[in-house]
Structures are given as C-alpha cells and as structure tokens.
Amino acid sequence: MKPLHELTLAEIQSLLQQKQLSSREITQHYLDRIAQQNSTYNCYISIDDQGALSAADAADAAIAGGANGALLGVPFAHKDIFCTQGIKTTCGSKMLDNFIPPYDATVVAKMKADGAVMLGKTNMDEFAMGSSNETSYFGAVKNPWDLDTVPGGSSGGSAAAVAARLAPAATGTDTGGSIRQPAALCGITGLKPTYGRVSRYGMIAFASSLDQAGPMTRTAEDAALLLNSMSGHDAKDSTSTDIAVPDYTATLNQPIKGLKIGLPKEYFDDRLDTAMASKVQAALAELEKLGAVLVDIELPNSALSVPAYYVIAPAEASSNLSRFDGVRYGYRCENPKDLEDLYTRTRTEGFGDEVKRRILVGAYALSAGYYDAYYRKAQQVRRLIKQDFVSAFEKVDIIAGPTSPSPAFKFGEKGDDPVAMYLEDIYTIAVNLAGLPAMSLPAGMMNNMPVGLQLVGNYFAEQQLLNAAHQFQTVTDWHQQSPVTD
Amino acid sequence: MQWETVIGLEVHVQLATQSKIFSGSSAAFGAAANTQADIVDLALPGTLPVANLQAFKSAIMFGLAIDAEIGKESVFERKNYFYPDLPKGYQTTQLEKPIVGLGHIAIPTETEGEIKQVRIHHAHLEEDAGKSLHEDFHGMSGIDLNRAGTPLIEIVSEPDMRSSTEAIAFLKKVHAIVTYLGISDGDMSQGSLRCDANVSIRPMGEETLGTRTEIKNLNSFRFIERAIHVEVDRQIDLLESGGEVKQETRLYDSDKNETRSMRSKEEANDYRYFPCPDLLPVIIDDQTIDELRAIMPELPEQKLQRFQEQFSLSAYDASILTEQRSIADFFETTADNCGDAKLSANWVMGELSGHLNKHDLNIEQSPVSADQLAQLISRIKDNTISGKIAKQVFEAMCANEGSADDIIEAKGLKQVSDSGAIEAMVDEVINSSPDQVAQYRAAEPDKRKKLIGFFVGQVMKVSKGQANPGQVNQILAKKLND
Amino acid sequence: MTITPEQIAITAGLAKLKIDGDDAIEVAKRIGAILELVDQMQAVDTSNVEPMANSLDAVQRLRADNAIRPENPIETRDALQQIAPAIEEGLFLVPKVID
Incomplete structure (x- = not known):
C-alpha cells in the first residue's frame, strides 16, 4: 500500500468505510507530518491537534455505528479566511492576529456537519490580496516543488499543503484567481465555483461581488466530493443562489465525446510564452483524444479584465475593510490619544503595504469626481466581459487556456511592482468578473515546475467541468506527480 | 428688509x-x-x-x-x-x-x-x-x-x-x-x-x-x-x-x-x-x-373627512382628534359607546387631554379607558349626574377609584330630580335670603333672568351640586314670581 | 490619470491610513502605475452599457421579520465582548467622541 499521505480523499473515504483505516490514524499521520514539516513550507498558520483528534474519534465512533458519509473522518485544512468558532482566524493579517471568531462560517459548519476533520488553518496573502503569498503577515509560503519559488496566491498555504502532502485537501477562496493560480503553481487541482454556488457567510470579505470559495485537491474527483459538501443556498448570504446542488461525483465518468471546447484567441496570442503554449496544447490534445472538439473563439474584451478588476476589487475592499477600526475586535494601537489617532494608527499599523495600497486605490476610485471614470466604467466593462462569455457559451461547452502566464516564479522576482504582480492573474480574473465556474488542472511540467490548464464552464455547469477534468485525469498523470519524496 | x-x-x-x-x-x-x-x-x-x-x-x-x-x-x-x-x-x-x-x-x-x-x-x-x-x-x-x-x-x-x-x-x-x-x-x-x-x-x-x-x-x-x-x-x-x-x-x-x-x-x-x-x-x-394597498388602514386625511361627516364635528375638532391615531381611536370608541359624539369630543379634548398633559402621559397610558369614559358621558346624558359632577367623577376615575357608576354610587352623587326635595331646598334658600328676594321682585322682568342666577347657585350649593339644574330653575322661577 | 502625493494624503485621510511624506511620493508612484493600467478601460465605449454590480444580475430575496432573542442576553453579549480591546459596563470604549 502507498503511504497514507499519498491517498486521495476518495481513497481515504473508501478505506475508512471498509474499516481498514481509522480517522484517528490518518489524522494523526497528517498531524505528525505537519509537526515535522510545516516549518519548511509555512503553509499552516494554526494547527488544531486536539480538535482534529477529537473530531477523528467522533468520526470513528460514527463509522463504527454504521454511519456513512463521503467526508466522514476525512482530514483536510481550511484557508485562514474562514471563520472557525474558537479557533484563531487571521486572514493573513496582523489586524486579526488575536481574532478568535465566536461563530463558524457556513462552509465550516457544513463540512463539520459532514464529519470532515479539520487539521488547521492555512496561510494566505493578507486579506487574500496577492498572487504569491508574499503579503502574509505570517511569512511567505514556500512552493513544495522549489523552496525558492512562490506557491502562488492568495490560497498559497492551501495549495502548498496539498502539494506537500500536509493535507489531502483544503478549501480556498478565489477573487481573481486565488484558487486556480496557486493550484497551477503547486501542481494540484482547484475549482472556483459559480458566484453564488457556495455561501460567503463567515468568509472574510475581500471583494464581495467576486469572492467565491472552492475546493483545492489532488484530483477532480476529490474536488467533486468537497464541492458536494461546500455548496448550497444559505439564508445568511443573500447573494447565494437557490439552485439544487447535484451530486458532482455522479457524472464524473461520463464520456466527453463531442464536448465542445473553445480556445479564445486572446489567450493564445503571441504574448503567451511558447513553452507554456505547447504544454497547454499538449493537454488539449489529450482532451481531443477523448473526443472533445476544439473550437476557436473570441473574447474580445479580455484585455480589459485586469483594469476593470483592479478598480472593482479594491473599491469593494476599501469599504469591506473599514470595519477593522480597533473598536470591537482585532488589533488596536497602543494608547490612542484621540479617536482619529485610534483609527489611523490601528489601521496603519495593522494592515500591510499591499492591503493599504489597495484600500487607497479603491477609496480613490470611489471618491467624488472619479466614480464615473473608474467605478462606473469598470462595472460597464464588467458587463462587456460577461457578454463575451455568454456569446462564447452559445458555441461551446467549456473554454480552455492556461491558468497563469508562467510557472511559479522566484521570491521577490516581481519586486514590489504591483502591476507586474497583477498581470499574473491575466487569465483568471475575467472569470471572476463574469461569475463563472473554472478549474485549474495539473497539465505538465516546465523546468520541473507544474503548469496549469484552466477550464471555464458556463454558469452552474460545475458538473460538466468536473466531468471533463476527471476524464482528463484518467488519461494523464500530471496530477499524480508529487514534490514529496518520503 | x-x-x-x-x-x-x-x-x-x-x-x-x-x-x-x-x-x-x-x-x-x-x-x-x-x-x-x-x-x-x-x-x-x-x-x-x-x-x-x-x-x-x-x-x-x-x-x-x-x-x-x-x-x-x-x-x-x-x-x-x-x-x-x-x-x-x-x-x-x-x-x-x-x-x-x-x-x-x-x-x-x-x-x-x-x-x-x-x-x-x-x-x-x-x-x-x-x-x-x-x-x-x-x-x-x-x-x-x-x-x-x-x-x-x-x-x-x-x-x-x-x-x-x-x-x-x-x-x-x-x-x-x-x-x-x-x-x-x-x-x-x-x-x-x-x-x-x-x-x-x-x-x-x-x-x-x-x-x-x-x-x-x-x-x-x-x-x-x-x-x-x-x-x-x-x-x-x-x-x-x-x-x-x-x-x-x-x-x-x-x-x-x-x-x-x-x-x-x-x-x-x-x-x-x-x-x-x-x-x-x-x-x-x-x-x-396591490396587496399592501388592499390592507392600508384609514389615513389621517380620510379620518378627518369621515369624522366631520359621520359625527358632525367641526373641521377644527376633527383635525385635533385625528392628529394622532391613538386619540382618534379613543374618541371613536367613546363616541360609539355613549352615542354622543359632541360630548365625547369635548371630553377627549378637554378633561382627558388636560389630565394627560398635566401628568405627562400619552393616551395609551390614560387611567380612564374609552369604555369607561363613555359610561361617564352616558350618565350625563341620562341625567344621572350633571356635567359639573361628572368632572368630579372623572377626577375620581383618574385616581383609580372605580368606574363612573361605582363612584356615583359610592359617593352618592346621583342627581336629585325629586321635585319635593328640590322644593324644600328652594324654600330654604328663599327664606334665608330676604334681601335678594326683595331685590328680585322689585326688578324689571328682563333683569330678573340675570338675578335668578344667584338663587340657582345657592340651591346647587345646598344640594352639593346634585340637584337637577333644569328643575331648580323651573321651581325657583315659579316660587319667586308668586 | 496620475495621482499626486497630496491626493494620496487626502485619500489616506478618508481611509484612516497614514502615509508619511516620503512614503506618499513612493505610494503615489505605485498607485499611479496601477491607475495607468486601469486607464486602459477608458479606450472602450461603454455609453450604452448598463453597469453590472452582480455577475448573475440576480435579485434579492428578503428575510421574514423574526427577531432572534438570545436566552441569556447579558451572557451572550459578554461572550461576544471577550474579543473586544476595551469594554466597560457592556460598552465598547473609544477615546472621547466629540460632536
């Protein structure tokens, strides 16, 4: 039998049900690995040994009592953006270094109810603002494939934990690519669902109209298992959609013969690195072999997605982050001399540079005299971007392309040039603006670093996406490659 | 400017x-x-x-x-x-x-x-x-x-x-x-x-x-x-x-x-x-x-109109009474129960609001309910008590001494309409006021109307306000003019 | 569009952030670069495009008016205030508010 940490969620679940493995055993195995190796990767901010073991024991008792459940007793990690009752939730910020939420996020509550065993909370870019995990107050996460390179961001801790086999699966959130880009850079599978598919309640907001939580796993099958648990309408999130949740695992094995895959010419133009292009082409060829039909399409407003995003996301963030004022929770500066001082020093000391930069951009874009030129304009551009996708989906079932322009880069490589960093998300951002579901799949290696293939689905077509991804993974083994040697 | x-x-x-x-x-x-x-x-x-x-x-x-x-x-x-x-x-x-x-x-x-x-x-x-x-x-x-x-x-x-x-x-x-x-x-x-x-x-x-x-x-x-x-x-x-x-x-x-x-x-x-x-x-x-429109209650403007038409109230009285829904409702309940809108209006705007203002109460806190006030007004209407006695009863009601009927009964405030008893009181007053009687009898008939007020007042005083004022007037006029 | 260090200072004031003199120049430069990127939007004609706040153009479902009253309000409050930086008599304390 392969090492426990090489088992997928589906395999763990099967062994648990057959009582060939106990939840305590697998949980302890992961806790031991985390204890030994987290300092190498820095992918966890908090580890909940006791909570995990007691949840594991409860799951074992339930299984012994005949209980059955896809996630029952299965360990995983939550991104530290989800509020967990009684367990510190930092969002990667000094501002929340002391924040112990009195409630569970809906995603947390759902997975708990399904018996999943949370190992700990994963590191992330501060308030999810970053594409390299370098903005975390708790230090950067290292890419398990090369400790000198970034894991991507903002869900870099989750991606690295899954890649380093310090968790069999993890949750992430994706505002502009924060699940897909680190998944690509760490060689794992990541899914950003349709906006509204997963409740945002209890997920610390970055940009409310773009944020969406999703699974980060080794395989598409595992992503389906996790999505089954995470999805669904939530009365506490009025932007969550009241559409029935299908069993995402039920259709994984359907053939994809005749599936029409659109290739946007804007994603494959001469700006795409040729080596990256050839990796993506090779992956597409595999899909073609499975019977998919490749169709050239256009997304003419693609180039506008980064500009529109860097107005909308900071604008919403500037307002969402106003609640961090040192009055009711979180960081508060020492000895404020007056109210103004309390606010200004708390926020200046509590937020990191990138967060402050985005707050300023957002506040500026919303300020009197600039609203129409920036915010309103960006919302209009957003509609044009959505319309591009709507037109494209009249012709194709899925849209494919690279997840990121290049494999993982070295720490500090982008300097602190924000624009260079922002362009890292060039292929992922449009999907958030349009609210569509999308996945990143391991699709090859470049200089020993993983490369991601992005598949974008139509609204609420996660089943179709997962089906295509799973089929791809039945004929490829990129997702089985591991940076771990033990 | x-x-x-x-x-x-x-x-x-x-x-x-x-x-x-x-x-x-x-x-x-x-x-x-x-x-x-x-x-x-x-x-x-x-x-x-x-x-x-x-x-x-x-x-x-x-x-x-x-x-x-x-x-x-x-x-x-x-x-x-x-x-x-x-x-x-x-x-x-x-x-x-x-x-x-x-x-x-x-x-x-x-x-x-x-x-x-x-x-x-x-x-x-x-x-x-x-x-x-x-x-x-x-x-x-x-x-x-x-x-x-x-x-x-x-x-x-x-x-x-x-x-x-x-x-x-x-x-x-x-x-x-x-x-x-x-x-x-x-x-x-x-x-x-x-x-x-x-x-x-x-x-x-x-x-x-x-x-x-x-x-x-x-x-x-x-x-x-x-x-x-x-x-x-x-x-x-x-x-x-x-x-x-x-x-x-x-x-x-x-x-x-x-x-x-x-x-x-x-x-x-x-x-x-x-x-x-x-x-x-x-x-x-x-x-x-449409659903909300269907359940809209009567609005101040509409109530104002209706009060003027249904209860023959002046525009002024109606506007005062409809300024607050709670007061309008209080008035309407009172008027419906006692059958006299004019008296109800006077009492709500007069004694009741005076009492509430004095004690800084709103109408929901009124010590006298609309039903209780209606009972009091009914007793004026059926001549059980005079308007003046009613004010005394009202004070007692505000002090939580009971219903109008209880208080009238307990304090013996019922109006005296027994002509024998009133006659006796009239005689007593006439006998003890010879100067005023002489002055009255010497006066021209058109001045007498004014002078009779003194005797009415005295009789009411003797009766502790309980004599029926109409009867008192009638009997006095008869005896003085004899 | 460029942004001056003075504009940075005004915006920072609105956002209750302090950007010091030298920093303001550096921040203005970086934010200027972001705004330059963002200005690429201005090239496209959107005069007939309705702004889109929500990608699904969804509408809101409203909640029934039911109040949730904790069984022990004081205990519940005290539990929520355990994470508060400064409290007294159930109140959150801040430096004096002047109207």
Whole structure:
C-alpha cells in the first residue's frame, strides 16, 4: 500500500468505510507530518491537534455505528479566511492576529456537519490580496516543488499543503484567481465555483461581488466530493443562489465525446510564452483524444479584465475593510490619544503595504469626481466581459487556456511592482468578473515546475467541468506527480 | 428688509419591526447595552446582511400613503465614513434608487381652512447607527450598538415650508401618517422620529434660494420650533450685518437655545457611495404593491373627512382628534359607546387631554379607558349626574377609584330630580335670603333672568351640586314670581 | 490619470491610513502605475452599457421579520465582548467622541 499521505480523499473515504483505516490514524499521520514539516513550507498558520483528534474519534465512533458519509473522518485544512468558532482566524493579517471568531462560517459548519476533520488553518496573502503569498503577515509560503519559488496566491498555504502532502485537501477562496493560480503553481487541482454556488457567510470579505470559495485537491474527483459538501443556498448570504446542488461525483465518468471546447484567441496570442503554449496544447490534445472538439473563439474584451478588476476589487475592499477600526475586535494601537489617532494608527499599523495600497486605490476610485471614470466604467466593462462569455457559451461547452502566464516564479522576482504582480492573474480574473465556474488542472511540467490548464464552464455547469477534468485525469498523470519524496 | 424663511426637512422614522433591517437582532428599545447587537450588527469579519421584508413593506405603505411612486427596483448603497457608532465603517442606505419616489404631504396653513402640499423628494430605507455615551469612562466614550441596524425611513422634503409653524405641521402630519399606518410608534422621546432641518432665508419675493444650513438631530416639536427661530434670526443678523451664511451642519443646543457649527462634520466628507455588493437589487412587483394597498388602514386625511361627516364635528375638532391615531381611536370608541359624539369630543379634548398633559402621559397610558369614559358621558346624558359632577367623577376615575357608576354610587352623587326635595331646598334658600328676594321682585322682568342666577347657585350649593339644574330653575322661577 | 502625493494624503485621510511624506511620493508612484493600467478601460465605449454590480444580475430575496432573542442576553453579549480591546459596563470604549 502507498503511504497514507499519498491517498486521495476518495481513497481515504473508501478505506475508512471498509474499516481498514481509522480517522484517528490518518489524522494523526497528517498531524505528525505537519509537526515535522510545516516549518519548511509555512503553509499552516494554526494547527488544531486536539480538535482534529477529537473530531477523528467522533468520526470513528460514527463509522463504527454504521454511519456513512463521503467526508466522514476525512482530514483536510481550511484557508485562514474562514471563520472557525474558537479557533484563531487571521486572514493573513496582523489586524486579526488575536481574532478568535465566536461563530463558524457556513462552509465550516457544513463540512463539520459532514464529519470532515479539520487539521488547521492555512496561510494566505493578507486579506487574500496577492498572487504569491508574499503579503502574509505570517511569512511567505514556500512552493513544495522549489523552496525558492512562490506557491502562488492568495490560497498559497492551501495549495502548498496539498502539494506537500500536509493535507489531502483544503478549501480556498478565489477573487481573481486565488484558487486556480496557486493550484497551477503547486501542481494540484482547484475549482472556483459559480458566484453564488457556495455561501460567503463567515468568509472574510475581500471583494464581495467576486469572492467565491472552492475546493483545492489532488484530483477532480476529490474536488467533486468537497464541492458536494461546500455548496448550497444559505439564508445568511443573500447573494447565494437557490439552485439544487447535484451530486458532482455522479457524472464524473461520463464520456466527453463531442464536448465542445473553445480556445479564445486572446489567450493564445503571441504574448503567451511558447513553452507554456505547447504544454497547454499538449493537454488539449489529450482532451481531443477523448473526443472533445476544439473550437476557436473570441473574447474580445479580455484585455480589459485586469483594469476593470483592479478598480472593482479594491473599491469593494476599501469599504469591506473599514470595519477593522480597533473598536470591537482585532488589533488596536497602543494608547490612542484621540479617536482619529485610534483609527489611523490601528489601521496603519495593522494592515500591510499591499492591503493599504489597495484600500487607497479603491477609496480613490470611489471618491467624488472619479466614480464615473473608474467605478462606473469598470462595472460597464464588467458587463462587456460577461457578454463575451455568454456569446462564447452559445458555441461551446467549456473554454480552455492556461491558468497563469508562467510557472511559479522566484521570491521577490516581481519586486514590489504591483502591476507586474497583477498581470499574473491575466487569465483568471475575467472569470471572476463574469461569475463563472473554472478549474485549474495539473497539465505538465516546465523546468520541473507544474503548469496549469484552466477550464471555464458556463454558469452552474460545475458538473460538466468536473466531468471533463476527471476524464482528463484518467488519461494523464500530471496530477499524480508529487514534490514529496518520503 | 422683509425676509422669507425657507425650510426643508429630513425626517428619520424608526420602523416598528421585530428585527433589525439586516440582522435578526431584536429592534426593541431599552435593552441593556449591546445585548441586542449580534455578530452581524457588530460587523464581525465574514458576516453578511440579509434585508428584512417587513421594512420594505412598511416603506411601501408610507409611499402609498403619500401618493408616491414606488421604486420597482430598489438598491442599497454604502455611505463610507468612520464613526464609533457605525460598526461596518459604512452606513447601508439608498441613494440612486430609493424605495419611495416623488410624493406629497398636505399640511394646514396659517390661513384657516387652507391646505398646502409639501413635495416629498423621496424616502429611502437605511440603517440607524448606534449610540455614543459620553458619560465619563476615564475620558473615554462608551459605544452601545443596540440601535445600530434599526430600520429607518428617511423622508426628504423639498424646501417647501415657509415658517416653523409649517415645519411643525409637516412633522405632525408625518407622525400621523406613520402611526396611522402602524409602521412606527412615532415616539419622539425614544428617538423613533427625528428630524434634520435645512434652513435658509431670502429677501421676500426673491426666487433663488439662499445658502442653507442643516440643523441636526432635532427630537421634539418644541426644539424644532425654537431651533428654526434662532437659526433664522442668526442668518438675518449675519446677512443684515453684511456677512454671509456658510453652508454647514449645525447642532441645536437646547440649554443655550442656540445653534452651533459641528466641527466634527466640518471636514469636507467624501462618502464614496457605491452599490452594496452584499445586497442585490430588490424588485418590488405590482402584486406586492396591490396587496399592501388592499390592507392600508384609514389615513389621517380620510379620518378627518369621515369624522366631520359621520359625527358632525367641526373641521377644527376633527383635525385635533385625528392628529394622532391613538386619540382618534379613543374618541371613536367613546363616541360609539355613549352615542354622543359632541360630548365625547369635548371630553377627549378637554378633561382627558388636560389630565394627560398635566401628568405627562400619552393616551395609551390614560387611567380612564374609552369604555369607561363613555359610561361617564352616558350618565350625563341620562341625567344621572350633571356635567359639573361628572368632572368630579372623572377626577375620581383618574385616581383609580372605580368606574363612573361605582363612584356615583359610592359617593352618592346621583342627581336629585325629586321635585319635593328640590322644593324644600328652594324654600330654604328663599327664606334665608330676604334681601335678594326683595331685590328680585322689585326688578324689571328682563333683569330678573340675570338675578335668578344667584338663587340657582345657592340651591346647587345646598344640594352639593346634585340637584337637577333644569328643575331648580323651573321651581325657583315659579316660587319667586308668586 | 496620475495621482499626486497630496491626493494620496487626502485619500489616506478618508481611509484612516497614514502615509508619511516620503512614503506618499513612493505610494503615489505605485498607485499611479496601477491607475495607468486601469486607464486602459477608458479606450472602450461603454455609453450604452448598463453597469453590472452582480455577475448573475440576480435579485434579492428578503428575510421574514423574526427577531432572534438570545436566552441569556447579558451572557451572550459578554461572550461576544471577550474579543473586544476595551469594554466597560457592556460598552465598547473609544477615546472621547466629540460632536
């Protein structure tokens, strides 16, 4: 039998049900690995040994009592953006270094109810603002494939934990690519669902109209298992959609013969690195072999997605982050001399540079005299971007392309040039603006670093996406490659 | 120079919902500090607002009551600013697409019988802020967020009022409408109805508006009246001494009876409004509007008309009685039960309101119920007691001594209509007042009418007010003229 | 569009952040670069495009008006205030608020 940490969620679940493995055993195995190796990767901010073991024991008792459940007793990690009752939730910020939420996020509550065993909370870019995990107050996460390179961001801790086999699966959130880009850079599978598919309640907001939580796993099958648990309408999130949740695992094995895959010419133009292009082409060829039909399409407003995003996301963030004022929770500066001082020093000391930069951009874009030129304009551009996708989906079932322009880069490589960093998300951002579901799949290696293939689905077509991804993974083994040697 | 005062009002009305506008916390008044502030109200990271249907229904009913357009698509926006009573760092309000559009409210003018339409620019839904308590906590302020998130409608008028009297009339009408609709308790002492006044002056006959100041947070009719007066005087003094009115926010200080500039609001604030991404547009369909229209209660205007027609009340009496729904209801119950609207009106506006004012009570706290008052009035009507004795009975009722009948019985206040008994009392008075009798008998018949008053008074005194005054008059006239 | 260090200072004031003199120049430079990127939007004609706040153009479902009253309000409050930096008598303390 392969090492426990090489088992997928589906395999763990099967062994648990057959009582060939106990939840305590697998949980302890992961806790031991985390204890030994987290300092190498820095992918966890908090580890909940006791909570995990007691949840594991409860799951074992339930299984012994005949209980059955896809996630029952299965360990995983939550991104530290989800509020967990009684367990510190930092969002990667000094501002929340002391924040112990009195409630569970809906995603947390759902997975708990399904018996999943949370190992700990994963590191992330501060308030999810970053594409390299370098903005975390708790230090950067290292890419398990090369400790000198970034894991991507903002869900870099989750991606690295899954890649380093310090968790069999993890949750992430994706505002502009924060699940897909680190998944690509760490060689794992990541899914950003349709906006509204997963409740945002209890997920610390970055940009409310773009944020969406999703699974980060080794395989598409595992992503389906996790999505089954995470999805669904939530009365506490009025932007969550009241559409029935299908069993995402039920259709994984359907053939994809005749599936029409659109290739946007804007994603494959001469700006795409040729080596990256050839990796993506090779992956597409595999899909073609499975019977998919490749169709050239256009997304003419693609180039506008980064500009529109860097107005909308900071604008919403500037307002969402106003609640961090040192009055009711979180960081508060020492000895404020007056109210103004309390606010200004708390926020200046509590937020990191990138967060402050985005707050300023957002506040500026919303300020009197600039609203129409920036915010309103960006919302209009957003509609044009959505319309591009709507037109494209009249012709194709899925849209494919690279997840990121290049494999993982070295720490500090982008300097602190924000624009260079922002362009890292060039292929992922449009999907958030349009609210569509999308996945990143391991699709090859470049200089020993993983490369991601992005598949974008139509609204609420996660089943179709997962089906295509799973089929791809039945004929490829990129997702089985591991940076771990033990 | 003759100056004209121009006033526009922004009235904040707390809606009487069970829960807050975006959270499930109770919106009741008076709980221990921060015990009605849940994780949404505290703006804990990750929490989200979910809007309250009843707040929308209430706002729509207000819109229907003022003949306004109802916003079919209603959008919440964020008004961004930092203040300790504002936990999210923004107030969720409406700007571009409010729930209630153009409407109008009729107010009486200083010319009797004339009404004036004050235009309503719009009314929008928003959340109330918490409270800063300034008692000294070692030089700190204490923040209570119980009120944070209480639903408000802000009613914004056009600058259509020309005097503080009109402003008060407008506010009273708003108060009447919201309490008639039952969408607010309208209790100004608890801040359920608050008002900001935009005040400017201009030379009489001038059409261009002068520079206005906004007077904040006026929470009683008296303060509003006084604040407008002192602010108008201040502006006149400024302009007549060659100065200029500065557009600013001012606070009314009731102790000093003056308005002063609010420094904290002075820094040019840029609220960076934008549509709240956590709250999707609310679409109001015609069916919802029709359903609400169907359950609209009678409004002040309609009740005023009906009272005049049904009860033959004067316009004045009807307007007083309909100013508050609770008083109108009290009156109507009284009138229905005793069958005499005129007497009921007099008693409600007279003795009852006198007693309530004296003891600073509102009608819901009245020690005498409408049914009890009706019983008292019935006893006047059936000659059991006189109007004068009734006042004595009423006092006893207010002191909780029992029902009218119980008190009349216990104190033996029943009117004496026994002619034998009255005759005896008349004889007693005539015999003990020989001078007055002589004077009476010497007088011309047309002067006698006046002089008989003395004897009536004496007889009533002897009877302790219980003699039937009609009978007393009759018997006296007969005996004196003999 | 460029942004001056003065505009940065004003915006920072609105956002309750302090950007010091030298920093303001550096921040202005970086934010200027972001705004330059963002300005690429201005090239496209959007005069007939309705702004889109929500990608699904969804509408809001409203909540029934039910108040949730904790069984022990004081205990519940005290539990929520355990994470508060400064409280007294159930109130959150801040430096004196001046109107």
